[in-house]
Amino acid sequence: MSVQSYLEQHHVFSLEEFRAELGEGRTSYNLLTRAVKKGNADRVMRGVYVSRMGQFSEVEPDPYLVAAAVSHDVVMVYHSALELHGLAHSPSRRVQFTSSRLATRFAYGDFEYERYQRPALSASGDDALSTTLVARPQGVVRVTTRERTLVDCINHADLSGGLEEVSRSLAALPYVDASGVLAYLRVLGSPTAVARTGWLLEQRAKDWYVSSAALDEMREMLGRGPYYLARSNEAGRWVPSWRMYLPSNADEIERWVHE
Numbered sequence: 001m002s003v004q005s006y007l008e009q010h011h012v013f014s015l016e017e018f019r020a021e022l023g024e025g026r027t028s029y030n031l032l033t034r035a036v037k038k039g040n041a042d043r044v045m046r047g048v049y050v051s052r053m054g055q056f057s058e059v060e061p062d063p064y065l066v067a068a069a070v071s072h073d074v075v076m077v078y079h080s081a082l083e084l085h086g087l088a089h090s091p092s093r094r095v096q097f098t099s100s101r102l103a104t105r106f107a108y109g110d111f112e113y114e115r116y117q118r119p120a121l122s123a124s125g126d127d128a129l130s131t132t133l134v135a136r137p138q139g140v141v142r143v144t145t146r147e148r149t150l151v152d153c154i155n156h157a158d159l160s161g162g163l164e165e166v167s168r169s170l171a172a173l174p175y176v177d178a179s180g181v182l183a184y185l186r187v188l189g190s191p192t193a194v195a196r197t198g199w200l201l202e203q204r205a206k207d208w209y210v211s212s213a214a215l216d217e218m219r220e221m222l223g224r225g226p227y228y229l230a231r232s233n234e235a236g237r238w239v240p241s242w243r244m245y246l247p248s249n250a251d252e253i254e255r256w257v258h259e
Contacts, residue, residue, distance in 0.1 A: 003031040007041055007053040011138055012061045014069045015047040044108045045070070063095045063111040064141045070115070071101035075131050076143040077116060077152060078160045082169045084134045084143045089168040090161065116159070119152075121187045130184050146173065147180035154200050155193040158231050163247075167256035176201065178214035185221065194218050195227035195244040202241070203257045229253070 006013075006022060015029075022028040032049070035041040042050040048069045050061050064084065068074045080096040082088040095113045103115040130148040133140045144152060150170055153160040160166050178201065185194050198218040201210045225243030228234065236248035246253060 003028055003035065004053065007035060007051040008055070011051050011056045011059070012065045012069050013049055013051075015049070016072075017069075018049070042108070045103065045106045050108070060109055062136050062138055063109070063113075064136060065139050066108060066111075067095045067097045067113055068139070068141045070097070070103050070113075071099035074099045074142065075118075076134075076141055077149075078156060079153070079165070081144045081149040082153060082160065082166075084141065085146055085149060087146075087149075087169045087172045088161075089165055089172075092161065096159070119188060121189075130180075130187075145180060145184075147177050148184045150176065150200070151181060151184055151188065151193055151197050154196045155190070156231075163230065163253055164256050167253060168259060170200070171204070171257060171259060173204075173208060176204075176208040176210055178208075178210045182214060182217060185218065191221065191223040191225075192227050194221045195225070195242045196229055198222075199229065199239060199242045199244060199246075200257065203254065 001021060003022065006018065010017075018028070018032065032041065036043050036049070040051070040053050042052060044050055044066060048066065050066065064076060064080070067076065075098045076084055076096065077098055078096045079088060079092050079094070083092065093111050095111055096116060097113070098116050098118045101115075105112065105114045107113065130145050131142050132145050134143050150173070153166045153170065157163045157166045161169070181197060181201070185197060198215060201208065201218070202215055204210070205215065219241070222243055227242065227244040229244060230247045234247040235245040237246045237250040239246060
């Protein structure tokens with residue numbers, strides 16, 4: 001296959017994928033570099049390219065596929081995961097992902113891309129077990145499961161659009177697999193995440209079909225506390241069942257959760 005043919009058939013690709021098909025030789029790479037100089041391809045960042053040839057000349061690439069090209073183990077997280085699961089209350093122009101590759105924040109087109117460190121899971125934890133594949137029009141991307149997304153977003157609301165965005169987004173869930181939530185909380189090993197997640201699940205227990213036994217199991221995972229729903233450690237209303245403080249706007253937060 002020629003470099004031109006490759007660019008006409010692949011909208012977003014990594015240098016590794018390019019070389020796997022066209023070989024490791026300098027000739028193909030030099031032709032790719034020439035295509036970038038001519039405007040027939042964009043170099044998004046080191047090792048990531050977007051074709052501007054043929055059918056792709058006037059089409060913007062899927063931002064999630066651009067992020068997925070950064071590394072073979074990219075996982076979409078936080079608000080990007082909410083969007084991919086069709087839950088996000090508001091759209092975002094920021095694409096959030098984890099990967100083993102140390103990639104600095106970069107921008108391409110109308111989107112900003114930000115890489116985060118993977119959560120430190122216990123020895124028995126496997127990052128792949130809490131992720132799933134989501135189909136896109138031109139490919140597939142790996143994203144945190146709905147249950148892990150719930151835990152990650154309520155535990156890191158500051159990275160997920162804020163408490164209002166997280167609460168309103170997660171309220172769109174038709175149900176929650178409590179066993180999946182528990183499995184992730186066990187390998188995450190964070191009592192704070194347990195308190196925040198348990199409080200949220202208790203708020204929507206009836207709507208999400210969460211059993212009292214599952215909530216009791218989460219309470220057994222708590223430490224002495226106190227915990228805080230807001231990362232600012234704002235101490236408003238005390239919730240003794242979760243040994244956690246809600247912020248001063250607790251009534252408003254509960255309204256967001258139930259809307």
